[in-house]
Amino acid sequence: MAKELEFKRAPINWIPAAVLVATPIAAALITPWYLATHKVSAPVWLTFGAVAVWTGMSITAGYHRLMSHRAYKAHPAVRNFFLLGATLAVQGSAFDWCSGHRTHHRHVDDPMDDPYSAKRGFWFSHIGWMLRNYPSGNFDYKNIPDLTKDKVLQIQHKYYGLWVVATNVGLIGAIGWLIGDVWGTLLLAGLVRLVINHHFTFFINSLCHMYGTRPYTDTNTARDNFILAIPTWGEGYHNYHHFFQYDYRNGVKWWQYDPTKWLIAALAKLGLASELRTVDDMTIKHAEVQMQFKRAQNKLAKITNEQGQVLDSNLPSNLQKFSDRINFEYQQFNETVKEWQALKAKAIQMKKAEFSERLHEVDEVLRDQYKILEQRIFAHNRNLKQAFKQLNYKPS
Numbered sequence: 001m002a003k004e005l006e007f008k009r010a011p012i013n014w015i016p017a018a019v020l021v022a023t024p025i026a027a028a029l030i031t032p033w034y035l036a037t038h039k040v041s042a043p044v045w046l047t048f049g050a051v052a053v054w055t056g057m058s059i060t061a062g063y064h065r066l067m068s069h070r071a072y073k074a075h076p077a078v079r080n081f082f083l084l085g086a087t088l089a090v091q092g093s094a095f096d097w098c099s100g101h102r103t104h105h106r107h108v109d110d111p112m113d114d115p116y117s118a119k120r121g122f123w124f125s126h127i128g129w130m131l132r133n134y135p136s137g138n139f140d141y142k143n144i145p146d147l148t149k150d151k152v153l154q155i156q157h158k159y160y161g162l163w164v165v166a167t168n169v170g171l172i173g174a175i176g177w178l179i180g181d182v183w184g185t186l187l188l189a190g191l192v193r194l195v196i197n198h199h200f201t202f203f204i205n206s207l208c209h210m211y212g213t214r215p216y217t218d219t220n221t222a223r224d225n226f227i228l229a230i231p232t233w234g235e236g237y238h239n240y241h242h243f244f245q246y247d248y249r250n251g252v253k254w255w256q257y258d259p260t261k262w263l264i265a266a267l268a269k270l271g272l273a274s275e276l277r278t279v280d281d282m283t284i285k286h287a288e289v290q291m292q293f294k295r296a297q298n299k300l301a302k303i304t305n306e307q308g309q310v311l312d313s314n315l316p317s318n319l320q321k322f323s324d325r326i327n328f329e330y331q332q333f334n335e336t337v338k339e340w341q342a343l344k345a346k347a348i349q350m351k352k353a354e355f356s357e358r359l360h361e362v363d364e365v366l367r368d369q370y371k372i373l374e375q376r377i378f379a380h381n382r383n384l385k386q387a388f389k390q391l392n393y394k395p396s
Helices: 002-008 014-037 042-068 076-088 094-106 122-131 151-158 160-179 182-205 238-243 259-269 281-301 318-353 356-390
Strands: none
Touching (some): 042 076, 042 094, 042 160, 042 182, 076 094, 076 160, 122 182, 151 160, 281 318, 318 356
């Protein structure tokens, strides 16, 4: 109760509140008039697009996947390029952004400790959490010791206000002068781009915790949402991210739109990024199959007894077949998982026992065994999909 009272009495966070309220109002009032009375050249529109891409992906590939989650390592030139772009995005210093984000992952959905908890509603998780000095937004930086040692990040944090003005006014203005339209560039590549960047990023905290699917876990509100992945540079696959947060990919399927993943992979090809962290296919598929079983069991819990028998004889007969198949498949799945866990333990022991020159032999043996278990996991997935497909009845 005392902590909730602190939330209710939280004072206004004046500087962020002024920026977040004033910028969309200014953009909404000035932009229509300017576009109606001035001709905007192609270079200005190109600058608008280029800066939008730079700042957006500096948040996703820089602040988020590189600095917050350490999902890969980047060449100092790339790291600093992202840092400059993230400063242009005006979403706080690297210390503030990354400390808050790590806290979010540690306390996801907790109304008291998650800085932008979706449990407090859309407005709070989208923008409200920044408008007041809420207790959950007071970061002490103890969770970012790797970042606080960085001299460049220390300077950015200490002089953040100056950096913001220098980039958003000085740098954008200088580009405008070079292409012959200072005011048009400041308006479109500066102000309008800033507002768009802000709210696209904020959608990840709000809408991506409210709308979409949860194919990997239902232990938190994070959702996968293809539509939101488009304006957020691939961050819309948020359910995957919250379950496998150290993977440099968010859109892990080949068909999922994740330009941030593609950018990081391209940088690695050029030698500008390294140690890209990924989750193996078997672990990902295991999480998917586990969720499929959970959905099936939740469905069956409404209509079956403890023995798995359908309680209402008036219900379609294929429900009993579905129940029997799910129970059988789940037993087989558990056996596969036990073998998988035993194999992982065996792998650790073998690698401890073998001499370094024989490790490749150990890896060869283990690879074949893993492959067999992986095929079984994928078979469970296919069998479940087939069972759901054959089931026409959907209980409420």
